[in-house]
Amino acid sequence: MLDKLCLGTVQLGLKYGIKNEIGRQPTHEESFSVLQAAIENGITYFDTASVYGNAEAILREFGIGHYDVNIISKLKPNIDNNGAGDTAKVVQQEIVKSLLNLGVDFLDGYLLHEAKDFYHTEIIKGLQVCKHKGLVKNIGISVYEPEDALNAVNSGKIDYIQIPYNVFDQRLDQTDFFEIAKKNHVTVFARSAFLQGLLLMRIEDVPRYLIEAIPYLEKFDDTVLKFGYSRREAAFLFNYCHNGIDKIVFGVDNESQLMDNLKIIEKANGFIECYNALCGTFRNIEDEIIMPSRWINT
Numbered sequence: 490m491l492d493k494l495c496l497g498t499v500q501l502g503l504k505y506g507i508k509n510e511i512g513r514q515p516t517h518e519e520s521f522s523v524l525q526a527a528i529e530n531g532i533t534y535f536d537t538a539s540v541y542g543n544a545e546a547i548l549r550e551f552g553i554g555h556y557d558v559n560i561i562s563k564l565k566p567n568i569d570n571n572g573a574g575d576t577a578k579v580v581q582q583e584i585v586k587s588l589l590n591l592g593v594d595f596l597d598g599y600l601l602h603e604a605k606d607f608y609h610t611e612i613i614k615g616l617q618v619c620k621h622k623g624l625v626k627n628i629g630i631s632v633y634e635p636e637d638a639l640n641a642v643n644s645g646k647i648d649y650i651q652i653p654y655n656v657f658d659q660r661l662d663q664t665d666f667f668e669i670a671k672k673n674h675v676t677v678f679a680r681s682a683f684l685q686g687l688l689l690m691r692i693e694d695v696p697r698y699l700i701e702a703i704p705y706l707e708k709f710d711d712t713v714l715k716f717g718y719s720r721r722e723a724a725f726l727f728n729y730c731h732n733g734i735d736k737i738v739f740g741v742d743n744e745s746q747l748m749d750n751l752k753i754i755e756k757a758n759g760f761i762e763c764y765n766a767l768c769g770t771f772r773n774i775e776d777e778i779i780m781p782s783r784w785i786n787t
């Protein structure tokens with residue numbers, strides 16, 4: 490059951506998230522206990538990126554290279570330098586930097602972190618060379634927009650794609666993205682089951698700039714309570730139970746959140762009615778709510 494889970498690590502490398510109850514980045518000890526618990530409980534996929542503060546270094550200091558796990562990292566944005574250098578070579582240099590930062594010999598996955606890089610021939614060439622050399626097993630992209638997701642899965646150039654997806658962001662269900670990904674053997678990683686924590690916030694704590702989200706959160710409460718689930722359980726299971734999603738990438742700030750989330754999976758049986766009620770209920774929510782990059786204060 491846990492093979493569908495991938496632990497995100499931006500929360501370990503930066504002070505991150507809308508709610509961020511601890512109000513700071515976790516200490517090294519707190520991060521190590523999250524990683525240790527993840528491994529002891531059978532999580533074998535870890536998502537990171539060169540731009541997640543010191544997340545890659547924390548994984549190395551923890552000794553992630555000693556475990557039989559799959560690590561996915563991402564290329565930092567804007568490596569092109571306006572076409573001044575050998576861009577494909579810079580991609581290789583960046584992946585080698587990540588390998589050293591992480592203390593591993595190869596990566597399971599390496600993703601472009603911004604969509605425009607996908608349309609850059611030299612960057613794609615750089616990824617393909619790295620795959621050919623065995624520095625990475627699977628190459629791909631992390632996207633924000635449905636249009637880029639569709640272009641990527643249709644291209645025949647990628648093995649992995651990371652998408653934003655949650656109860657409030659079902660945009661890709663309104664396309665044939667999931668069918669195409671399956672047909673083209675692209676593994677789909679879905680992040681933001683909790684929408685960075687917004688889906689878990691108490692109504693009274695929602696910041697003013699997200700006030701428009703409140704009626705949706707209230708409707709979310711009304712829907713899930715009828716089926717005996719909490720928002721947290723329903724948000725996690727909504728991604729977990731989606732047939733087109735191969736891995737859920739989720740973030741936690743501490744071990745206790747991790748363990749709470751792992752327990753949710755035990756409630757997957759019987760979720761189908763709640764799932765069906767949530768499907769479609771929250772279609773067409775404004776981008777200003779579902780896209781954290783549009784949030785004013787983050």
Ligand SMILES: NC(=O)c1ccc[n+]([C@@H]2O[C@H](COP(=O)([O-])OP(=O)(O)OC[C@H]3O[C@@H](n4cnc5c(N)ncnc54)[C@H](OP(=O)(O)O)[C@@H]3O)[C@@H](O)[C@H]2O)c1
Pocket residue numbers: 496497498499500505506507508509510511536537563602631632651680681682683684685686689721738739740741742745746747749750
């Ligand atoms: N473009 C990209 O490639 C990209 C972008 C964003 C994220 N990611 C990846 O996706 C991962 C997930 O990030 P996300 O932003 O999408 O986060 P998410 O999984 O939607 O939400 C994570 C946040 O939810 C809260 N949370 C989690 N479990 C909880 C629990 N049991 N009880 C209470 N609160 C809980 C925590 O917020 P509090 O801080 O409020 O406690 C946590 O920081 C990241 O770590 C990163 O690896 C990738």
